[in-house]
Amino acid sequence: MKRALLIAEKPSLMRDIQKVYKKTTLPYEIDFSSFVGHVVELKEPHEYKPEWKKWNLDVLPMIPERYEFRVKKSAYKVYKDIEQTLKSNHYDFIINACDAGMEGENIFYSFYKRVGCKLPVKRFWTSQTTDTAIQKALQQLIDENDAMIRNLRNAAMYRSVFDWLIGLNLTRVATVKGGRIIKVGRVMTPTLAIVVKRELEIRNFKPEPYFQIEIDLDSFKAMWFDPKTNDNKIKNKELAEAIKSQLMGIARVVDVKTERKSMYAPSLHSLLELQKEANKFFGLTSAQTLKIAQGLYEKKLITYPRTESKHLPAAFAKTIEDNIRTLANLNEYQEVVKNILSNKKQIEYVRHSKRYVDDKKLTDHHAITVTDVAIGKKKLTADELKIYHLIARRLLSIFLPPYLIDKTAVVLQSGEHFFKANGISIIDKGYTVLYESFNKKNERPLPMLQINMELPIRQAEVLSKMTEPPQRYTDSTLLDAMFHAGRFVEDKELQRILKDAEGIGTSATRAEIIEKLISIGMIGRQGKSFIATQFGIDVIESLGNHDVVSPVLTAIWSKKLKDIVDGHLSSRQFYGEMLQFVQETTARLKSIEMEVAEKQTVVVGKCIKCGSSVEEGFKGYACSNKACKFFISKTLMKAKITSTDAKKLLTGKETREIRFTWKSGKKGKAKLKLNGEKLEFVFSQSKEQK
Template identity: 80%
Template sequence: MKKALLIAEKPSLMRDIQKVYKTMKLPYEIHFASFVGHVVELKEPHEYKAEWKKWDLNILPMIPERYEFRVKKSAYKVYKEIEQQLKANQYEFIINACDAGMEGENIFYSFYKRVGCKLPVKRFWTSQTTDSAIRDALSNLIDENDLLIRNLRNAAMYRSVFDWLIGLNLTRAATVKGGRIIKIGRVMTPTLAIVVKRELEIQQFKPEPYFQFEIDLGHFKALWFDLKTNDNKIKTLQIAQQIQSQIGNTAIVHDVKTERKIMHAPSLHSLLELQKEANKFFGFTSSETLKIAQSLYEKKLITYPRTESKHLPTSLAKNIDANIQSLGTLSEYQDVVQNILNNKKQIANVIHSKKYVDDKKLTDHHAITITEVPLGNKKLSPGEFKIYHLIARRLLSIFMPPYVIDKTAVVLKAASHFFKANGHVVADKGYTVLYELFKKKQEQPLPPLQVNMELPIHTTQVLSKKTEPPIRYTDSTLLDAMFHAGRFVEDKELQRILKDAEGIGTSATRAEIIEKLISIGMITREGKSFKATQFGIDVIISLKNHDIVSPVLTAVWSKKLKDIVDGHISSSQFYSEMLQYVKESTGRFIALDMEVAEKQEVIVGKCIVCGHVVVEGFKGYTCSNKACKFFISKSIMKGKITTTDAKKLLSGRETREIRFTWKSGKKGKAKLKLVGENIEFVFSNKSKT
């Protein structure tokens, strides 16, 4: 019997496939192995040429003759184990079981090239990790020469090469010109520019006073407005007081309009929409939501989360009853599920609705939804519980009646002045009954009103106000700005390209980009908001009008990558255009005059070894005495050590509880403390794993 080696992207998926495989009879025998995400990466410049180790403008741009990979230090053991497995067995082919998408192709084929493998490859492709989906994928492996798979693989490789060329060449140029480490990236820099633009608007904002005038009619209040301009702002206190002096004791209803609004449930979740909703309701960061969604996917409870799509394919929608039924065991959804399953006509209507089901609007993957696997007795963390139920509610809502309200707008006249008030009455709560816990204070309904009705004015009030500066970005609004980056360009054609390319970054990388900007000190979190640092502001100002600052650059090249996937341009054409751009762009970058303030050293305490001050560095907290080797890393077992944590350690105190990932893959929380020169974990009973 033929033998194949299946390589999964993560151990959890490998185990899931193994379990299903044991129940099947296939015409070949499968052996199993697993990566731990990326196990290789593109080499650093000096590994190609010794002279590229110098940070010298004269050697730029650095363009290797061929691109080579090196084994990541953190994944060396995994790499060697799979390499030995390939050498020790006579396999007829390999099965690529990495995540079904561009990044999964990159993870597999970068290893495949580095290890020098020549065996044929079959593709295991599924957006779900349920037993039935795995069984179907194993039974229908895709050949590596399938046009879509081949194009996706080429696009994945060229995307990583392009990012290498842009990132390393422009980072070198910026660092030499700016006199300190300045990281530049195809997506990272335009994202920084979005935050900096908002920060400069806030800094340059000058509040202007204005006034409003309000009358209280007992059951509701109404605000003065200019009937011609519809503006409710009054320029001076004198004018507001003059209006107040002219108002008598009654107001007459001048006009009443009531309009019925019918609002259907929103589309299903893409990762972007899930991240925005989780940030709005729970304050989760974009990276937190992605990690939680990935965990739910690995537990078979939701479909593949790294998706840009908000639609389901027809094939899945036709069997959606099973997904809905899986929620029927949860008490909060029992009645809703039963009503949906009893209404076959409504299910059919949704399946035929382009708002929710559209094969033409699918990307690599369909929208995120729950699977047919019931929650049962699975143990979820509080975060997993919240995200699972957000996805569950969104699925159920599309099969429920719309939210219907009657909106009323009334215009009143007092003396020669006009006032406006709004209110609404809920005619049908529809799908919003699922969101009662999240509802904020509702707008109050207006009492029954008719034209020419006379109403007594109880009190009047002049309101003193000031114009407000723009609001800083949150995770939700920054992700939205990255997706709708076309708003930041004026050219209509470029706006169209950005829309087609779905903004800058991808659903899988946007959260990572934001966290990287924080880690290198270009933006900071203040509560739920992002603020550009002076360093970040200096970088963007110094880059002037270089196109690395604009979202257009990444959109244009993302469009070209998509053209590779769709077969509209060849890989060789893309590479030729890419090299020409890198050469021109690097030349323009070198010509810039960069003025970036020197980094101010952040002192976190005294060294426990030699007594010198310990300062914050890029990767950790280092003793300022170069002869001393004392060092605290900013990242320990994937746990982030902040400046506050470092200060506590050096002062002899314990840190806050930090979330760590042990070598076994298990996660847990612990505090840290310094014992001599060594860092030790301090567990509470609840934190042990």
């Protein structure tokens, strides 16, 4: 019997597959192993050529003759263990069980090349981690030469290479010209430009006064407007007071229009839509939502989260009742699920609705939805429950009636002046019954009104207001701006390209890009909003109209990568165009003058080892004395060590209670303190955790 080595992307997935394998009859035997995400990475420049170690403009652009990988220090043991397994056993083929997408292909094949493996590869491919889905994927392995898999693999590799070439070459040019570390990237820099543009709009905004006139008609209020321009703002108070004085004491109805509107449930979640909704309702950052969703996926409760699609495939929709039935175990959905499952006609309608089910609108994966695995006794955190319920509600909502309202607009006249009021009457709450706890809209109906009806004006008031600057971006609105990056360019053809490419970045990478901009000090968080730092503003203003600032750059190349995946562009042609672009872009950046303010040093305390100042850096808090190696990392066991924590440690105090993730995967809280140069945990009630 043939023998294979299956390599999963994470240990949790490996264990899930292993469990199903034991209950499944296959014509081959499988041994199991696992990565921990990326175990190799592209080499640094100096590992190709010694002269690339010095940051010198004369050697740029750096373009290796062939691209090579090195083992990541953090994954060295994992790499060596799998390498030894391959050497000490005879296998007929390898099973690639990394996540089913471009990044999963990159994780596997970068290892495959680095380790020098020549064995044939079969692809384990599934968007769910339920037992049924895993069993099906094991029984229907895809050959590595399948066109879809081959194209996806090529696109993944060239995306990685392109980011290396753009990031390292342009970062070095900008750093040399600017006199301090200035990171540049094809997605990161245009994202920074979006935030900077908004920041400058706010800084340069000059508020102007305006006035409005509101009349109280007892059961509702109406606002003055100019029927010629439809504007309700009055530039000066004198004119507003004059209009108020000319009112007749009554307002006559001159027009009433009522329109019935049906609003169907929105499409199912892509990762982008889930991140936006989680930020809107719960204030979760995009990175937090992605991490939570990944955890729910690994617990088999939701389908693969890193998806751009908002639609289900027809084959999946055929058994959608199984997914709906899972939610009957939750008290809040029992009645809804019962009603849905009894309405076979509505289920069939959804199955054939292009609004929700469309094979042509699928990407690597379909929309996120709950699986047929019930929560049962699984222990979920409060945030995991929030995300699970968002996904559950969205699935159930597509099987419920539309939200039905009558929207009424009335125009009234008093003397020569006109007023407008709007009201909404809810005819059927439809799917919104699932969202009543989130609905904060004050939707009020207007009374029954007829033309020529006269209403007494109880009170007329001049409202004094000021124009307001645009709002800063939140996680939700910045993600949306990245997706709809075509709004920031004027050329219609470029707008189309950006729309086809679905903006800049991907659902799986946008959160990471935002967090990276924060970590390098180019943007910051202010409550739920993002602000651009002076450093970030200086970088964008210095780069001016360079290609790397525009969202068009990443959109064009993302479109080319998609063409590789779809089989419309050869990898060889892509690489040739890429090299020419890198050479031309690097040359243009060399001609730019970078004017960036010097980095401001943030001192958090005195070094306990040598007495010098300890300064905050990108990765931690380091002694300013280069000969002294004292350092406190900003991250420890997946927890963040803040500057306030560092200050307390340096003065001999204990930190706040911090939530850590132990090696076993368990989470627990503890304080930190310094014992000499070593960090120690301080547990409440003398409890120890390992």
